Amino acid sequence: MNTPVKTPDSSAAGASAPTAPRTRRVRGARVGGPRSAPYAFLLPAVLLFVAFFALPIGYAVWLSFRKVEVQGLGLGSGGRREVWAGLSNYAGALTDPELLAGALRVLGYGMIVVPTMLGLALLFALMLDADRVAGRRFARLTIFLPYAVPGVIAALLWGFLYLPSVSPLHFALDRLGLPQPDLLGGGALFIALSNIAVWGGTGFNMIVIYTALRAIPPEIYEAARLDGCSQRQIAWRIKIPMVAPSLVLTFFFSVIATLQVFNEPTTLRPLTNNLSTTWSPLMKVYQDAFVRGNIHSAAATAVIIALVTLVLSFGFLRLANSRTRQEESR
Amino acid sequence: MSVGAPAPTVAAGTPPPGDRSAPAGPPAGRRPRRIALLPSAVLLLGALYCLIPVTWVLIASTKAGRELFSTFTFLPGTGLWGNISDLSAYRDGVYWTWMANSALYAGVGALLSTAVSAFAGYALAMYRFRGRESIFNVLLAGVLMPPVILAVPQYLLMAQVGLAGTRWSVLLPVVLSPYGIYLARIYAAAAVPRDVVESGRIDGAGEWRIFRSIGLPMMLPGLVTVFLFQFVAIWNNFLLPYIMLSDDERFPITLGLFTLLNQGASAPALYTLVITGSLLAILPLIALFLVIQRFWSLDLLSGAVKS
Numbered sequence: 001m002n003t004p005v006k007t008p009d010s011s012a013a014g015a016s017a018p019t020a021p022r023t024r025r026v027r028g029a030r031v032g033g034p035r036s037a038p039y040a041f042l043l044p045a046v047l048l049f050v051a052f053f054a055l056p057i058g059y060a061v062w063l064s065f066r067k068v069e070v071q072g073l074g075l076g077s078g079g080r081r082e083v084w085a086g087l088s089n090y091a092g093a094l095t096d097p098e099l100l101a102g103a104l105r106v107l108g109y110g111m112i113v114v115p116t117m118l119g120l121a122l123l124f125a126l127m128l129d130a131d132r133v134a135g136r137r138f139a140r141l142t143i144f145l146p147y148a149v150p151g152v153i154a155a156l157l158w159g160f161l162y163l164p165s166v167s168p169l170h171f172a173l174d175r176l177g178l179p180q181p182d183l184l185g186g187g188a189l190f191i192a193l194s195n196i197a198v199w200g201g202t203g204f205n206m207i208v209i210y211t212a213l214r215a216i217p218p219e220i221y222e223a224a225r226l227d228g229c230s231q232r233q234i235a236w237r238i239k240i241p242m243v244a245p246s247l248v249l250t251f252f253f254s255v256i257a258t259l260q261v262f263n264e265p266t267t268l269r270p271l272t273n274n275l276s277t278t279w280s281p282l283m284k285v286y287q288d289a290f291v292r293g294n295i296h297s298a299a300a301t302a303v304i305i306a307l308v309t310l311v312l313s314f315g316f317l318r319l320a321n322s323r324t325r326q327e328e329s330r
Numbered sequence: 331m332s333v334g335a336p337a338p339t340v341a342a343g344t345p346p347p348g349d350r351s352a353p354a355g356p357p358a359g360r361r362p363r364r365i366a367l368l369p370s371a372v373l374l375l376g377a378l379y380c381l382i383p384v385t386w387v388l389i390a391s392t393k394a395g396r397e398l399f400s401t402f403t404f405l406p407g408t409g410l411w412g413n414i415s416d417l418s419a420y421r422d423g424v425y426w427t428w429m430a431n432s433a434l435y436a437g438v439g440a441l442l443s444t445a446v447s448a449f450a451g452y453a454l455a456m457y458r459f460r461g462r463e464s465i466f467n468v469l470l471a472g473v474l475m476p477p478v479i480l481a482v483p484q485y486l487l488m489a490q491v492g493l494a495g496t497r498w499s500v501l502l503p504v505v506l507s508p509y510g511i512y513l514a515r516i517y518a519a520a521a522v523p524r525d526v527v528e529s530g531r532i533d534g535a536g537e538w539r540i541f542r543s544i545g546l547p548m549m550l551p552g553l554v555t556v557f558l559f560q561f562v563a564i565w566n567n568f569l570l571p572y573i574m575l576s577d578d579e580r581f582p583i584t585l586g587l588f589t590l591l592n593q594g595a596s597a598p599a600l601y602t603l604v605i606t607g608s609l610l611a612i613l614p615l616i617a618l619f620l621v622i623q624r625f626w627s628l629d630l631l632s633g634a635v636k637s
Contacts, residue, residue, distance in 0.1 A: 037537040038462070041453035044446045045469060048506035053472050056483035063483065124376050127369035134365045139373035141623060143380050148615035150566035152584040153608045156591055157383035160390070160605065165399045168386075199380065260476045263568045267588060270595040282478045289482050290573070302479040313474050 057306075063299035064089050089300035099301060102281045105190075109280075110258040112194040113201075118250055120198065121205035125243075126235050128206070129213040140210070144203035151200060155267035158196045159184075163271065184272035196264045201257070205250040212246035213239055248320045252313070259309055262286070281305050384612070391606040395599055413606040425607055427579060428586035432565055432611075435500055435582055440560035442505045447556050451514020452545050456527060466515070472508040481573045488574065499574040500582070504564050510556045517552025518545065558622070565615060583611045 067085035093099055124143055128136055146154060162183040164170045170180050183192045216239065224234050240247075262282040269275045277291070278284040281301065289298035390398065393407030417425050454466050484503055488494040493502075522545050530540040546553075568584045575581055578589065587607050594600035 034537060035459065038453040038457035038459045040537075041449040041457075041541070042465060043449075045450035045506060045511060046465070048446065048502075049469060049472065052484060052503045052506060053475065053480065056480050056487060057475065059487060060479055060483040063486075120376070124373060127372045127376075130366055130369040132364060132366040133373065134370040135373065135377075139377045141619070142377035143373075145384065145616060145619070146380055148562060148619050149384075149612050150568065150584045152566075152568045152588055153612055154383065156587065156604065156608055157387050160601075161383060161386055166390075168402075168404060171402060199383070202376075203380065256474060260478070262478065266568075266572075267591065270592050282476065285478050285482065286573070295482070295486065298482060302476070302482060305476050306479045309474055309476055 060299045060302055063296055064303045067296050085296065089297050090304065092297055093301045093304055096301075098278050099281060099284055102278055102284055106259060106261060106280050109190055109194055109197075109261065110255065112190060113197045113258055114251065114254045116194065117198045117201050117254060118205060118247065120202045121250065122209055122240070122243075122247065124202065124206045125209035125213055126239060128210050129239065130231065140207075143206055146200045146202075147204045149200065151196075151263040152267050154200050155196050155264040158192070158199070159268050159271045162192050184268070185274045189272070189274055193261075193264055193268070197258070197261070201254065205254070208250050209243055209246050212243040216242050252316055252320075255312065255316070256309060259305070259312075384616075387605060387609045387612070391602075391609040393602065395602045398602055398605070399598075409602075410606075413602050414610070417603050417606050417610070420603055424578065425586065425603075425610075428581050428583045429611070431497075431580060432582040432584070433614075434497070435504075435567075435571075436561045436565040439501050439504045439564045440557050442501075443507045443510055443560040444553050444557045446505055447507055447510035447514040447560075448518075448546065448549060448553055449541075450511045451516075452518045452522070452541055452549065454511070454515045455518035456522060456524070456545070466511075469506075469511055470508050472506070477569050481570050484570075485573050494574060495576055495580075497580055500567075500571045500580075503570060504560070504567065507556070507560050507563070510560055513552065513556050513559070514549065517549050517555075521548045521552060523548075558618075562615065583607075587611065 065085055065087075066082050067089065068080050069083045070080050124139075127133065128140055133139075149157075160166050161168070164180055164182075167183070169183075173180050181188055183189070220238060220242075221234055224238055229237070260282055261280050265275050265279045266283060269277070277287050282305065285298050285302050285305070288301060289295050386404070389404055389406050391413055392410040394409030394412055397407040397409065450469070454462060480503070485494055485499075488499045493499050526544055527540055530544055535543075565582075566584065567582070568588070571582050571585045572588070575585065578586065581589070587604060590600055590607065591604050594604055
């Protein structure tokens, strides 16, 4: 207690580190703690980020500009060597009709999944938030339940339910003498795949939106009710606008997850002949890298997918931000 | 959006009762505690939709091989125990090895991930320092990276250091969780009072000790959520082990069942094993959520700090 705290801590703290314990005590008492502490706490995360995010990304970008040149017959140690490829891998990927077709398939799939899943999530969240609902806890937990089921297993279970010999839908149609649709082919395949994603994702998004709904102060509803608003008007005019940030967030993550669809179509493949090995762009990357053994073109495709994701993300975030600012300034 | 679009069964079910009881008000003489029919019916339909595959697998796993394709879908069979023992006998019980692997990857991975997230989230919430927001943003950007753009070069790099195909190759890349760090930051900011931390400093406690004895206990409820989130994410992970592993003694359950299904395409007898295996694989997590929701709120998953 004999040290008057007069040290201007910003410059002294770092410099006086190796001196007497007296000064160290002052340093310890610096408002906000010593300077190195936050970096030490962040060190594991940063190291892992470098090793498992930054380095692989850099390596993928590097690979995407390389190619293997085969000399002579390609035999022996000097037969194959890596050379600079410039943009040729990118040109190859962008002109590959299969990648474009895959991107279009995923676009179609996403246009079913995202609105349906978020629409249902919002609907269920609003219903959970309504007054005098029976079985609220049961419904909340049950609708959330698919979150705990791995995507592969969800695809597998639905896949069996789509098989004509097992499906209850086919059974019912058969009894009624109606024609039986092929759920794993043509346009129905998109619905079949979307259904798996909707089933798996609605619950989590519902919880996010419901949490936001419960954070709305109840006085607002009181005021609205006094003004003669019905439940439905309250939902449309107060609840939905107030949870808009959550809707933006869930939309954002749903779009990203949709772009990356891989597990469900991969799992359904053994059950149908209508899913190619390159159905989605990510499946094509896997196919190029590990089945066809062309890691360079796979890397270029992967970089393109990542760039599209990033551009979409930032574009969307900017749009969302400017919207909120407009709302605020109004 | 419509209720019916994705679920044929929901669309085919009975439409929700038409009377919108809520605005109509209670009839005279009855207590105003009437159940709101429309919301309850919508939720019930949603719950039924979510239960379809779970109910189906519950029933299908009771069917012996021949019954699977010959009896009505929702009619229970007679072969549950037979199926389970067949599954356990399949290739000397490799199924249980997969389950143990999944438990190992998800348990250890989630634990390490929670620790890393706790450190990082605590640092980001409790200190002001240069580069704080940029570090946070860069870490968060990891969420946006498609897993495959990471997994392919991760595999190649792992192969170069001789780790590809080992348990490390599926464990290490999942330890860093951007969403876990994001959640931990929110919890730390909300739960750890700054003045308590400051008074700890004035009393001469080191930063590590302050973290351990003040920060950590206060963040603990939030960290349970980070753990659960990561546990589920790793348990459900497919792409990374699919790319990294080739020896099926090290497969997690998702990859194991996938390979089993693939073989089933040529040997339908394996289908009963796949179905029984799926049931047993989803039970632990469903049980976990059922048990834990008594003292843990689902809302925490979306970063809500009060429940």
